[in-house]
Amino acid sequence: MHREHGELRAxxxxxxxxxxxxxxxxIGIAPAAAMAVSLKSAIMLAAVSGAELLLIEMxxxxxxxxxxxxxxxxxxxxxxxxxxxxxxxxxxxxxxNETNSAGIFLPLLAVNSLIALHCERFAVxxxxxxxxIDALSAAAGYAVVVLAVGLVREILGSGxxxxxxxxxxxxxxxxxxxxxxxxxxxFFAAALKAVIARRYPNAHPEAAFSLEEVSQSHIGRLxxxxxxxxxxxxEGTQASERSKxxxxxxxxxxxxxxxxxxxxxxxxxxxxxxxxxxTKNMNREKRESYLLDFDEMLTELDAYKLAxxxxxxxxPAEASDEETPSSAKDAGGERADVEKPETAKNAEQGQxxxxxxx
Amino acid sequence: MSILGSMLSAAxxxxxxxxxxxxxxxxxxxxxxxxxxxxQLLPLSxxxxxxxxxxxxxxxxxxxxxxxxxxxxxxxxxxxxxxxVIVYLLALVIxxxxxxxxxxxxxxxxxxxxxxxxxxxxxxxxxxAFGPFEALGAGIGAGLAFLLAVLLISFGLRAIQxxxxxxxxFRGTPAVFLYTAILALTFTGITGRGFGV
Amino acid sequence: xxxxxxxPEDGRLYTPQLxxxxxxxxxxxxxxxxxxxxxxxxxxxxxxxxVLRILLLTVLTAMLCEYVGDKLVGTVxxxxxxxxxxxxxxxxxxxxxxxxxxxxxxxxxxxILVVKVPFGSTRSLLFSPVAAGLAFVTVCLPQYMFAYPxxxxxxxxxxxxxxxxxxxxxxxxxxxSESTSMGSSAANYIDVLLGSFPGPMGTGCMxxxxxxxxxxxxxxxxxxxxxxxxxxTTAVIAFLFPRILTGRFQSVFMELSGGxxxxxxxxxxxxxxxxxxxxxxRLLYGVTAGLFCMLFRHLGEFEEGAxxxxxxxxxxxxxxxxxxxxxxxxxKRAAVRREKQAASAETVEAREGGGTNA
Numbered sequence: 007m008h009r010e011h012g013e014l015r016a017x018x019x020x021x022x023x024x025x026x027x028x029x030x031x032x033i034g035i036a037p038a039a040a041m042a043v044s045l046k047s048a049i050m051l052a053a054v055s056g057a058e059l060l061l062i063e064m065x066x067x068x069x070x071x072x073x074x075x076x077x078x079x080x081x082x083x084x085x086x087x088x089x090x091x092x093x094x095x096x097x098x099x100x101x102x103n104e105t106n107s108a109g110i111f112l113p114l115l116a117v118n119s120l121i122a123l124h125c126e127r128f129a130v131x132x133x134x135x136x137x138x139i140d141a142l143s144a145a146a147g148y149a150v151v152v153l154a155v156g157l158v159r160e161i162l163g164s165g166x167x168x169x170x171x172x173x174x175x176x177x178x179x180x181x182x183x184x185x186x187x188x189x190x191x192x193f194f195a196a197a198l199k200a201v202i203a204r205r206y207p208n209a210h211p212e213a214a215f216s217l218e219e220v221s222q223s224h225i226g227r228l229x230x231x232x233x234x235x236x237x238x239x240x241e242g243t244q245a246s247e248r249s250k251x252x253x254x255x256x257x258x259x260x261x262x263x264x265x266x267x268x269x270x271x272x273x274x275x276x277x278x279x280x281x282x283x284x285t286k287n288m289n290r291e292k293r294e295s296y297l298l299d300f301d302e303m304l305t306e307l308d309a310y311k312l313a314x315x316x317x318x319x320x321x322p323a324e325a326s327d328e329e330t331p332s333s334a335k336d337a338g339g340e341r342a343d344v345e346k347p348e349t350a351k352n353a354e355q356g357q358x359x360x361x362x363x364x
Numbered sequence: 365m366s367i368l369g370s371m372l373s374a375a376x377x378x379x380x381x382x383x384x385x386x387x388x389x390x391x392x393x394x395x396x397x398x399x400x401x402x403x404q405l406l407p408l409s410x411x412x413x414x415x416x417x418x419x420x421x422x423x424x425x426x427x428x429x430x431x432x433x434x435x436x437x438x439x440x441x442x443x444x445x446x447x448x449v450i451v452y453l454l455a456l457v458i459x460x461x462x463x464x465x466x467x468x469x470x471x472x473x474x475x476x477x478x479x480x481x482x483x484x485x486x487x488x489x490x491x492x493a494f495g496p497f498e499a500l501g502a503g504i505g506a507g508l509a510f511l512l513a514v515l516l517i518s519f520g521l522r523a524i525q526x527x528x529x530x531x532x533x534f535r536g537t538p539a540v541f542l543y544t545a546i547l548a549l550t551f552t553g554i555t556g557r558g559f560g561v
Numbered sequence: 562x563x564x565x566x567x568x569p570e571d572g573r574l575y576t577p578q579l580x581x582x583x584x585x586x587x588x589x590x591x592x593x594x595x596x597x598x599x600x601x602x603x604x605x606x607x608x609x610x611x612v613l614r615i616l617l618l619t620v621l622t623a624m625l626c627e628y629v630g631d632k633l634v635g636t637v638x639x640x641x642x643x644x645x646x647x648x649x650x651x652x653x654x655x656x657x658x659x660x661x662x663x664x665x666x667x668x669x670x671x672x673i674l675v676v677k678v679p680f681g682s683t684r685s686l687l688f689s690p691v692a693a694g695l696a697f698v699t700v701c702l703p704q705y706m707f708a709y710p711x712x713x714x715x716x717x718x719x720x721x722x723x724x725x726x727x728x729x730x731x732x733x734x735x736x737x738s739e740s741t742s743m744g745s746s747a748a749n750y751i752d753v754l755l756g757s758f759p760g761p762m763g764t765g766c767m768x769x770x771x772x773x774x775x776x777x778x779x780x781x782x783x784x785x786x787x788x789x790x791x792x793x794t795t796a797v798i799a800f801l802f803p804r805i806l807t808g809r810f811q812s813v814f815m816e817l818s819g820g821x822x823x824x825x826x827x828x829x830x831x832x833x834x835x836x837x838x839x840x841x842x843r844l845l846y847g848v849t850a851g852l853f854c855m856l857f858r859h860l861g862e863f864e865e866g867a868x869x870x871x872x873x874x875x876x877x878x879x880x881x882x883x884x885x886x887x888x889x890x891x892x893k894r895a896a897v898r899r900e901k902q903a904a905s906a907e908t909v910e911a912r913e914g915g916g917t918n919a
Contacts, residue, residue: 519879529685542680546688553863
């Protein structure tokens with residue numbers, strides 16, 4: 007019970023604090039920077055984002071796991087828009103000014119990256135209970151950030167809190183622009199990072215946003231750029247984790263994948279390729295030939311196993327001292343030899359019976 | 365104004381004078397996250413330009429139908445999303461079955477199609493009552509705005525990564541956000557008090 | 562987590578490396594203070610004792626913000642390098658003499674706490690702090706930034722903006738934005754050269770600034786390259802695309818003398834930590850800055866956009882360094898590329914040989 011409680015706390019802490027979606031994963035920034043300009047609009051944003059996150063993640067977990075990821079993504083957008091509309095109507099009725107100032111951002115929340123990334127990275131790979139915990143904790147973490155940003159921006163930019171004037175001598179309307187939101191997000195992220203460093207020294211919030219690839223060049227041939235690996239939903243991580251499970255048999259690639267891998271791309275003339283590209287091509291060819299060899303070995307092993315099973319099922323025959331069976335064929339040959347004396351014996355027995363019967 | 369002039373002005377407006385990302389905040393997440401992956405800059409920018417152009421053009425043409433024009437904002441939101449979904453599915457069919465692209469290219473389509481930047485363009489066209497050519501220009505401008513934003517942010521990310529003097533609490537996303545904030549402040553110098561639709 | 566390189570060791574406040582860095586920066590800042598002496602004196606001459614109050618308050622705020630900011634983030638405050646003092650002086654001189662006492666401290670707080678402290682120190686900047694601070698107050702409070710008072714009579718104090726005694730003057734930058742000429746009378750030219758024209762406190766006296774430019778050319782030729790290139794580009798664009806109709810030479814004179822452009826080119830642009838390392842890189846840096854200055858002036862929302870141009874060109878600083886602008890650079894890069902290709906070809910051959918042996 008205590009262990010479960012501890013695990014639950016750790017999971018919530020990870021989703022809401024250490025991997026806070028807005029501050030450390032850098033997702034859902036656009037609405038926070040552009041829409042959260044007051045406490046009221048921040049409440050709207052937090053409510054809509056939270057509802058969308060929870061409902062769409064649960065839907066993805068329960069109904070969309072079998073679908074391919076590229077079909078799921080448009081479903082999130084459509085479903086998000088359908089959830090948005092009642093909220094839009096509700097807020098338009100009760101807070102028309104804030105709804106108006108939110109502009110087009112309220113409908114745009116349907117395509118908030120927060121939803122798609124959390125669904126793809128978590129909801130479709132985990133159970134309903136864990137998905138619910140993740141959705142609620144990520145929504146809570148996001149809501150806290152957005153509310154803080156909205157509150158500070160309203161105080162500094164408009165001199166009010168929840169539309170109640172504070173009669174401040176100076177207002178800085180620049181904070182109501184997107185740069186003000188980004189500024190506050192930066193400081194909140196720094197403050198939270200300092201707190202995490204003190205309370206949870208083993209946590210690494212910076213791991214949520216990697217800068218490893220940043221020194222690569224933008225420039226290159228279009229084909230090379232298109233060939234660069236891109237996995238925003240961590241699908242590669244999922245496959246490698248699945249294969250690392252103890253006792254799990256490594257997945258055999260499907261036949262059409264093996265055949266495709268065996269093809270050599272003739273249009274890539276070697277002389278136009280750079281040495282790096284040539285090395286990659288050679289490695290790919292070697293990999294393909296290893297796969298083919300491996301397939302043949304598996305086929306032979308399967309056949310050998312089948313032959314062994316059959317020979318164990320049949321009565322043991324006298325094996326000749328001169329020959330030792332080394333292959334299935336030889337085993338088959340020996341079985342044929344074994345069968346011949348048996349049939350010969352049966353024939354003799356049959357003849358003996360006939361003679362006795364006469 | 366001539367057709368080319370209206371296209372150009374809409375594109376410049378979206379890219380520079382009212383940069384959709386720095387002045388409007390649209391697509392800021394994708395810009396910041398893709399700035400950390402420089403190799404994705406050109407492919408993603410091309411896809412974003414494609415989706416924003418085609419979707420905004422289709423939405424503007426649909427809006428010419430009187431029955432559609434008379435609908436309220438909620439229906440328009442649904443229609444715009446539906447159009448985007450259809451454009452995405454068409455692109456998916458082409459990429460999967462005609463071009464036989466790799467899974468990584470297919471993944472790029474999802475990120476490029478469903479983000480606040482691409483969906484914002486039809487709304488902006490609707491509010492500004494743009495015609496088809498201005499819508500085309502706005503779509504192209506959105507792609508260029510994304511390209512410019514990601515390029516500028518990635519220069520900063522490189523400098524941030526090399527800078528060993530950054531205090532520990534500011535390393536990572538805090539420094540990135542502050543850097544992007546100052547870039548957004550810079551673009552405000554062109555746009556003035558900002559952008560509201 | 563990695564420790565900052567400048568945290569105290571063995572109980573000493575400064576490491577030897579930090580001490581050396583501080584000494585180098587201090588020399589550079591002392592040069593800046595010498596260059597700033599004449600503009601400060603002229604500002605006091607025209608606008609009275611209020612200038613010194615604004616200067617003092619701004620400098621003290623800058624030093625306090627740097628001290629507190631460094632302590633909060635756990636780095637060693639390096640007030641001895643005088644960078645905070647120079648930031649305060651430069652910021653104050655760009656403000657109108659009628660600005661409220663809190664405007665300078667606000668600008669300089671932003672400059673230090675947002676642009677300097679989070680990115681390390683004066684030696685590791687990503688943006689010019691002064692430019693960012695001025696840009697911030699320009700966006701948030703343009704009514705204060707561009708409300709220049711008419712030059713007071715001798716012995717009279719300058720009234721604050723908003724007071725009943727406040728009398729506004731039209732700056733050269735405003736005249737240019739309205740396509741109004743200053744007139745071709747020689748007296749007007751002399752007034753502008755002597756700084757007897759409404760505008761920011763310390764940026765008006767062209768003779769003082771020309772003296773500072775000469776000092777920069779003698780003491781720091783590398784920085785002069787960038788400043789000179791910026792001013793030359795501005796002059797060329799003003800000649801080719803005048804905003805007034807009374808002659809191109811007058812357009813050049815007004816564009817160079819008006820607003821903060823000359824002052825920005827001298828003190829904000831040639832920030833040592835932000836300049837490219839090579840001559841042609843600095844040249845291109847200056848040219849691009851001049852181009853952006855005129856772009857912001859022609860198309861921007863505010864009458865003065867030099868600070869925004871500086872911020873934009875700061876982003877491109879690293880790019881200018883990487884461009885192979887000389888034949889020697891190009892040969893060097895080609896040699897490095899050939900070495901890399903040879904090394905990767907050797908690696909391929911070694912792998913092939915190893916594969917064959919296996």
